[in-house]
Amino acid sequence: MSQTDIYTLAGAALFVIGLYGLITRPHLIHKILALNIMSGGVFLVFVGIARRVMSPDPDPLPHAMVLTGIVVTVSSTAYALALAKRIYSETGMAALDAPDVIEEPEASSG
Amino acid sequence: MAEALLAHMPALAVVVPLVAAPIAFLAGARWGRPVALVASALSVPVAFALAWLVSAEGEKLRYQIGGWEAPLGIGLVVDGLSATMLLVTAVVGFAVTVYSLGYFADKERYRFFWALWLFLLASMAALFLSADVFNLYVCLELVSVSAVALVGLSGQRDALVAAMRYMLAAILGSIFYLLGVALLYGAFGVLDLAHLAAVLGPDVTGQAAFALITVGLVLKTALFPAHFWLPPAHANAPSPVSAVLSALVVKGSFYILLRLWTDVGDPSYVPGMGTLLGVLGAMAIVWGSVQALLQERLKMLVAYSTVAQIGYLFLLFPLVEIAGSHVVDAWSAGVFHAVSHALAKSAMFLAAGAVLSRFGHDRIDGLGGLSRRAPVTTMAFGLSGITMMGLPPSGGFVVKWLYITAAIESGAWWWAIVVLAGGLLAAGYVARVVVPGFAKARDDASDLDVDAGRLPRRMEFAALALALAALALGVLGQPVLDLMAVGSPASGVIPWTGQ
Amino acid sequence: MDWAVIALLAAVALPFATAAAIFALGEARTTARSAVNVVGAAGTAVAVLACAASAWQGRAGGPLASAGIGLLDIGFGFEADMLGAVFAVVAGVLWLVTTVYAIAYMSHSPDRARFFGFFSICVGSAIGIALSENLITFFVFYEMLTLATYPLVVHSGTPAALRGGRTYLMYALPAGAALALGVVWLHVLAGPVSFVPGGALPLGLAATHPVQLTAIFALLMLGLGVKAALFPLHGWLPAAMVAPAPVSSLLHAVAVVKAGVFGIARVVLEVYGPDAALLGLTLPLAALAAFTIVFGSVRALAQDDLKKRLAFSTVAQLSYIVLGVALASPLAIAAGIAHLAHHAALKITMFFTAGVVAEEVGAYRVSELDGLGRRMPVTMAAFSVAALGIVGIPPAAGFASKWLLGTGALDAGAGWVVAVLAASTLLNAAYFFPIIHRAWFRAPRAEWATGPDPGRAEADLRMVVPLVLTALAGLAMGVLAGAALSPARWALFVAVMEAM
Amino acid sequence: MYEALHMPMVDPSAATAVLVFALAMAPLLAAAACALPPTRRIGPLLVAVAAIPALAGAVLLPDATGEIAWLGIGVHVALDATSRAFLGLAGVIWTAAGLYALVTVETRRPRFFGFLALAMAGNLGLTVAIDPASFYTLFSMMALSTYVLVAHGPVRADEDSPERAADARRSGRTYMVFTVTGEAVLLSGLFVLVTGGVPLVPLAAVLVLVAFGIKVGTPGVHGWMPVAYAAAPPAAAAALAGSMSTSGVLGIVRFAPGGTDLPIGIGVAVMAFGLLAAFAGALVGVVQREPGVVLAYSSVSQFGLMTIGVGAGLTSPGLWPLTVLAATVYAVHHGLAKAALFLGGDVATRATRRGWAVALTALPALALAGVPLTSGSVAKIVLKEVTAAAPAPWHAALDTLLPLAAVGTTLLMVRFCYLVWRAPRPDGAVRRTPALAVAAWAALLVPVATVIWLWPAADAVRYAAETSFTPYYLWLATWPAAAGIAVAAAVWAGRAWASRFEGVLEPGDAYAPLFARMHAFIDRREERVSGTAAPATPAVSAEERRPVAATLLARSGVWESGLLAWATATSAIGALTVLLLLLAVRG
Structure with missing residues (x-):
């Protein structure tokens, strides 16, 4: 098993673990963290890929992309956290409750 | 001078709103409005100029920002498809801006709207112009973040929760997309779309990358069953935002799918993928329409209509795969649907917003006599409904025509049935809104406040103009069809069949 | 631009322009709106007549005035041909008459801007249908007509009206879907289909694709049959009678329903042509039409509601046109085409009358019409003339149609049609004569005999004059059927072209 | 009109033909005068004289043919021997009837005269319109307008009542049912005739014969005749019996495909129906109680005689021209006599002292019975010329049977005169019968007596007229009448026994119960339709079906x-x- 494969498999594992958390954990902070774990997984895959190029020096482009990705993830995480905080202050809980559209449906006219 | 300006048109399309956004932010509650108006108004001629350039050139235009070549520089590519999407974005954007000037009468509370709105426009433009898959990822994120911010703008509880759902779904989609990009790069070592198209070959990693990217974009496009975030987000956002989300934002991720599956690769690259997407599209059409029939609130109804209409976009994929000589029809149908739905759905949301902001509610069973109280708005809603139903003369009809043609030509008539059934279901939910409008006025029973003030005319007429534009596409759509074909499969060069 | 092309474009565009102006003027400006409406209708009438003139000029195979817009390979095109001119003139000229009637009739109704606006759109769509050069354009206007009619059906906004409107849509929209499928399918199979006398299908297509062409024909008939009120697709028409009288008059006796039969004529004669008979499609269509004739008449017998009785009569009469077209001999085709005009003038008179009667004396049922002839003799005389005309009593126009149809049927070797005509005549007489009888021979209702003038009291002249004019037209079209430019004569020209 | 697609032929006599047709349409102007308020007062007078121009045309204008292409679906007009005879007949009868009506009809005058004029125009026009469509058009116009006349009710204001008006309307309904059915059959027949081609000629013949058979009261489809004749005002009845029904004969003459090789069975069947009519009409007629009904059955019987002739003519193509002539002569003779009988009967019953009137009425009665010196004697000889050529068993049988039919006719005439004589005298203030009415009737007697001797240019008629003075024919004409009178005398003698047969058959005979049932049915039906037509509600309301759909929808939610x-x-x-x-x- 090459180094690349280890990175890739670890990345995939993180991705799946994150997805699992995202699905099952109701708390918003957990969900945001789960997403971060998934992102981490993706970055690992990227880093692994950088090594796959048949040259002694790793390909710099994936690293550049990972950096960009990290920036994007950090900012969106920050925004998500702010949103979660705001939701907590508005509703007193940090979870996605059932959206109000799911009230008891009844036959409507038309 | 003029030529120099023309040469930089692709950049201008992004730069104008991008520069205007911070200015609007800094200009504050009062002066942000004219800044946004000017910027979005400027975007329209820029988009037209680009469209003209592309048409005149007859093929893809490449533009390297700062003169840096790929792979290091950021390249912008304009072909017919991009120009079309830019044009729609500019036109809808301008109409929504005009509408918003009336809608956000409470200037202080919505002071951030203008900057976010311009950011959204800028990132949409950048998305449609991006030449490589990673830049597309960045744009996608920018679009998502500004869109989420706009959804939560009112700060109300439902809106915030909806924004959060949207945010989580959007990030999840982006992560899937990014993973796909990583695999793609791993498999082929290039990111530029054109390069990718050149080197794409049968490769498990590449196919897996396509699959993951598709999952991410399906999520962002809210294709059934991944539509879970869309109705609350679109229904609880301020109406101009709803309009843009339904009309443009979901089209952004669809645009990337289109690029990947028809420009870079083709649906047969992953056997069964086209059919699967088509089946999901068909399910979306039926399910979304049925849910629209059930909704009690107008904006929810319109949001579910979007869920249904998104389904039509995805019928493109199976038909492109099997339509033989009518592949152009199938492709054009999908793209044309993106255009006509953008116009009609924004009109519909703007009309719904007008009702909501004038009468203070949008309960469908309280809309009796609407056509009498708000004739222009009702007409805007009804006319955009015609496009939803796919009846002539409307853009929706052209879409239906092309899809059915492709379906019959390829012997897959069941897609034609889906298209037609969707039209009938659309008639059902449009009628739910329009029909009570004709009910006899009974002042004691109507939920429409007689004393509610008049809406600003520009709100009503912005909606009407968009609806009329959607109708006009059904008769005068040929230039749009010509434009979208430039440099695309529809131009006669069909890469995936090697012709 | 040639005057004929200007007339052609004006005929289609003027009603829409009128509609736009009416919507723009809004509810309050009644006088301006009425003026715009009348001027628009008059202009349209002139334009359609000019179209007819240009069609007449080009009848011998000369170039026809045409115009269009391209879209994909389908294209929207208009052309002033002989067949289209019939329907265009009927719709356009009767619009003018109906406008005058409607302005008076609706003078106390709310939402008049909406009403007259959509009314204009309906007429514009009908004229567009008439002057369409190809199946696509036809379909576009056909669907526009479907939608534009809806607000008029539900105009009063009562629950009954909304129900009627819903029934209408339940029929019309799926029909539109079937039509769309048929049109596209045909387009895929045969390429762009322009209407050509004698059929437009590529040579040999019927031999190579009989099953597809049959299926397409069925779809087209399904789509067109709803507006044409062919059994069993007729159910919406009686339900739509909740609409105000001008709508029932112009749209549900002329423009909308005739759009369906006109479409059938176009498809059978100018798309399928001889292939229709070759594929064995005309006989079932003729049989269905024949059944509808009898069925509609039988149902009409049982209606006490005057407008419903008229509606079922329309169901039956429309199938005369279909029958004529399906029989496909020159005389039968001529009968169908002529009946398009004949029935229009006669039936619109009857609906005008029904409206006047409902408005003036509050009578909605046949059983409430006793002695009405004495109260409004002019109105009821016009009604009686029209009724006799529909029954086919000469010399009113209905007879000319019937004569052509009967002889045409035998020409086509369909002797059984004569029996249908005979049965239809008897049934028509059975449901119309009692009305005439009540109006003229029964003692008037007591409340009319009281009051200052126990004798007669006609309605507003703006309503009476139109219905007298249409009745006279119905009479003249029969009396002068042989005269140059009469509908029957015109129809014979068309039929000869079609059958060549 | 399909011929009209080609250039119309230019015919030198076309102008004359157009003129004849225009003259025949003159009553339309009179009808318009009745309809329009300013001229409403003089309308009836105009109607009364409206047939005179056509009559003048029939007498004065030369033979002519022509086409009016623009009118209707092309009107072909011909003034030939046949149309001249029928146009003359119609002109005379309508003038007499019009003048008679002018002074006797007191109720609902504008309507009555308006439709009288329409019927008149139709009747006059159809005599010269020779193409099927125009003939049918005018025939319908005549027949349908007549409904108003039949359903008119009492003509005298003092006798008018809602009940009697309602009775008249029922009679009108009966008339209408037969008429409309006849129209439908006729139209079908004409269609087949015009376009059916040779194989369908027999079918056309049957349809046309049935349609016109309704008009002339052929047994089986005769039911309307006694009802309508009795219900119509006398002037209208005179026109109906004398001229309008007779146009059925014209129709047969014009459109029955005589002169072609028809299956012989058709001719034979027609003869059989004619015989049945001739005898059954007489038998049923003599037991009737109303003079009008008796005359109606007499018409059934008389048209039966003409039908026998037609049947004989249909059996052999070469015989048809003579058949046409015989039918025409007989129709004119019968029409004039019957009209005179109707008017005379009314003049007599209006009078308290009516001996003179009954005596004068006997003149046309004798003519019908065919006694020597009357038109009947000649007409019967002409008819006999045709029947003599009938196939084998028939001509012999007819030789025996026709005189017997004349016995029946005589009986009917005696019965009629008796009923008129015995009719209740008007009580109260004696109303004088207007002089103009008497004059119109009296004037009608002149052609009854003379027309046959003045018949223009037909050898067969001249021959028959001469022959009628030969002893054999004198005897042949006399004995049935004498026998009839003898039988009548016998019946009178045994009247105590015979009176039990009086009224044993209702007017309409076999149809009478059917009519009663029909009226009951229609009346009931009208009640029901108007009673139950609740405001339109869909049979199955959408609300009732809703739960199922709603459940599904809700579940999907x-x-x-x-x-x-x-x-x-x-x-x-x-x-x-x-x-x-x-x-x-x-x-």
Whole structure:
């Protein structure tokens, strides 16, 4: 098993673990963290890929992309956290409750 | 001078709103409005100029920002498809801006709207112009973040929760997309779309990358069953935002799918993928329409209509795969649907917003006599409904025509049935809104406040103009069809069949 | 631009322009709106007549005035041909008459801007249908007509009206879907289909694709049959009678329903042509039409509601046109085409009358019409003339149609049609004569005999004059059927072209 | 009109033909005068004289043919011997009837005279319109306008009542049912005739004969005749019996495909029906109680005689021209006599002292019976010329039977005169019969007596007229009448016994119960339609069906709320991912 494969498999594992958390954990902070774990997984895959190029020096482009990705993830995480905080202050809980559209449906006219 | 300006048109399309956004932010509650108006108004001629350039050139235009070549520089590519999407974005954007000037009468509370709105426009433009898959990822994120911010703008509880759902779904989609990009790069070592198209070959990693990217974009496009975030987000956002989300934002991720599956690769690259997407599209059409029939609130109804209409976009994929000589029809149908739905759905949301902001509610069973109280708005809603139903003369009809043609030509008539059934279901939910409008006025029973003030005319007429534009596409759509074909499969060069 | 092309474009565009102006003027400006409406209708009438003139000029195979817009390979095109001119003139000229009637009739109704606006759109769509050069354009206007009619059906906004409107849509929209499928399918199979006398299908297509062409024909008939009120697709028409009288008059006796039969004529004669008979499609269509004739008449017998009785009569009469077209001999085709005009003038008179009667004396049922002839003799005389005309009593126009149809049927070797005509005549007489009888021979209702003038009291002249004019037209079209430019004569020209 | 597609032929006599047709249409102006308020007062007078121009045309104008292409679907007009005879007949009768009506009809005058004029125009016009469509058009116009005349009710204001008006309307209804049926059959027949081609000629013949058979009261389809004749005002009845029914004969003459090789069975059947009519009409007629009904059955019987002639003519193509002549002569003779009888009967019953009137009425009665020196004697000889050529068993049988029919006719005439004589005298203030009415009737007697001797240019008629003075024919004409009178005398002698047969058959005979049932049915039906036509409600309301659909819809809403839940939705994404990756890997 090459180094690349280890990175890739670890990345995939993180991705799946994150997805699992995202699905099952109701708390918003957990969900945001789960997403971060998934992102981490993706970055690992990227880093692994950088090594796959048949040259002694790793390909710099994936690293550049990972950096960009990290920036994007950090900012969106920050925004998500702010949103979660705001939701907590508005509703007193940090979870996605059932959206109000799911009230008891009844036959409507038309 | 003029030529120099023309040469930089692709950049201008992004730069104008991008520069205007911070200015609007800094200009504050009062002066942000004219800044946004000017910027979005400027975007329209820029988009037209680009469209003209592309048409005149007859093929893809490449533009390297700062003169840096790929792979290091950021390249912008304009072909017919991009120009079309830019044009729609500019036109809808301008109409929504005009509408918003009336809608956000409470200037202080919505002071951030203008900057976010311009950011959204800028990132949409950048998305449609991006030449490589990673830049597309960045744009996608920018679009998502500004869109989420706009959804939560009112700060109300439902809106915030909806924004959060949207945010989580959007990030999840982006992560899937990014993973796909990583695999793609791993498999082929290039990111530029054109390069990718050149080197794409049968490769498990590449196919897996396509699959993951598709999952991410399906999520962002809210294709059934991944539509879970869309109705609350679109229904609880301020109406101009709803309009843009339904009309443009979901089209952004669809645009990337289109690029990947028809420009870079083709649906047969992953056997069964086209059919699967088509089946999901068909399910979306039926399910979304049925849910629209059930909704009690107008904006929810319109949001579910979007869920249904998104389904039509995805019928493109199976038909492109099997339509033989009518592949152009199938492709054009999908793209044309993106255009006509953008116009009609924004009109519909703007009309719904007008009702909501004038009468203070949008309960469908309280809309009796609407056509009498708000004739222009009702007409805007009804006319955009015609496009939803796919009846002539409307853009929706052209879409239906092309899809059915492709379906019959390829012997897959069941897609034609889906298209037609969707039209009938659309008639059902449009009628739910329009029909009570004709009910006899009974002042004691109507939920429409007689004393509610008049809406600003520009709100009503912005909606009407968009609806009329959607109708006009059904008769005068040929230039749009010509434009979208430039440099695309529809131009006669069909890469995936090697012709 | 040639005057004929200007007339052609004006005929289609003027009603829409009128509609736009009416919507723009809004509810309050009644006088301006009425003026715009009348001027628009008059202009349209002139334009359609000019179209007819240009069609007449080009009848011998000369170039026809045409115009269009391209879209994909389908294209929207208009052309002033002989067949289209019939329907265009009927719709356009009767619009003018109906406008005058409607302005008076609706003078106390709310939402008049909406009403007259959509009314204009309906007429514009009908004229567009008439002057369409190809199946696509036809379909576009056909669907526009479907939608534009809806607000008029539900105009009063009562629950009954909304129900009627819903029934209408339940029929019309799926029909539109079937039509769309048929049109596209045909387009895929045969390429762009322009209407050509004698059929437009590529040579040999019927031999190579009989099953597809049959299926397409069925779809087209399904789509067109709803507006044409062919059994069993007729159910919406009686339900739509909740609409105000001008709508029932112009749209549900002329423009909308005739759009369906006109479409059938176009498809059978100018798309399928001889292939229709070759594929064995005309006989079932003729049989269905024949059944509808009898069925509609039988149902009409049982209606006490005057407008419903008229509606079922329309169901039956429309199938005369279909029958004529399906029989496909020159005389039968001529009968169908002529009946398009004949029935229009006669039936619109009857609906005008029904409206006047409902408005003036509050009578909605046949059983409430006793002695009405004495109260409004002019109105009821016009009604009686029209009724006799529909029954086919000469010399009113209905007879000319019937004569052509009967002889045409035998020409086509369909002797059984004569029996249908005979049965239809008897049934028509059975449901119309009692009305005439009540109006003229029964003692008037007591409340009319009281009051200052126990004798007669006609309605507003703006309503009476139109219905007298249409009745006279119905009479003249029969009396002068042989005269140059009469509908029957015109129809014979068309039929000869079609059958060549 | 289909010929009209080609250039119309220019005919030198076309102008004359157009003129004849225009003269025949003159009553339309009179009808318009009745309809329009300013001229309403003089309308009836105009109607009364409206047939005179056509009559003048029939007498004065030369033979002519022509076409009026623009009118209707092309009107072909011909003034030939046949049309001249029928136009003359119609002109005379309508003038007499019009003048008679002018002074006797007191109720609902504008309507009555308006429709009288329409019927008149139709009747006059159809005599010269020789193409099927125009003939049918005018025939319908005549027949349908007559409804108003039949349903008119009492003509005298003092006798008018809602009940009697309602009775008249029922009679009108009966008339209408037969007429409209006849129109439908006729139209079908004409269609077949015009375009059916040779194989369908027999069918055309049958349809045309049935249609016109209704008009002339052929047994089986005769039911309307006694009802309508009795119900119509006398002037209208005179026109109906004398001229309008007779146009049925014209129709047969014009459109029955005589002169072609028809299956012989058709001719034979026609003869059989004619015989049945001749005898049954007489038998049923003599037991009637009303003079009008007796005259109606007499018409059934008389038209039966003409029908026998037609039947004989149909059996052999060469015989047809003579048949046409015989039918024409007989129709004119019968028409004039019958009209005179109707008017005379009314003049007599209006009078308290009516001896003179009955005596004068006997003149046309004798003519019908065919006694020597009357038109009947000649007409019967002409008819006999045709029947003599009938196939084998028939001509012999007819030789025996026709005189017997004349016995029946005589009986009917005696019965009629008796009924008129015995009719209740008007009580109270004696109303004088207007002089103009008497004059109109008296004037009608002149052609009754003379026309046959003045018949222009027909050898057969001249020959028959001469022959009628030979002893054999004198005897042949006399004995049936004498026998009839003898039988009548015998009946009178045994009247105590015979009176039990009086009224044993209702007017309409076999049809009478059917009519009663029909009226009851229609009346009931009208009640029901108007009673139950509740405001339009759909049979199955949408609300009733709603629950099922609503349940399904509601359930889909619940499912949707499941789909919207975060966990399900993201699980679905996960599943989708797996599915897509599987697709990708498999590919």
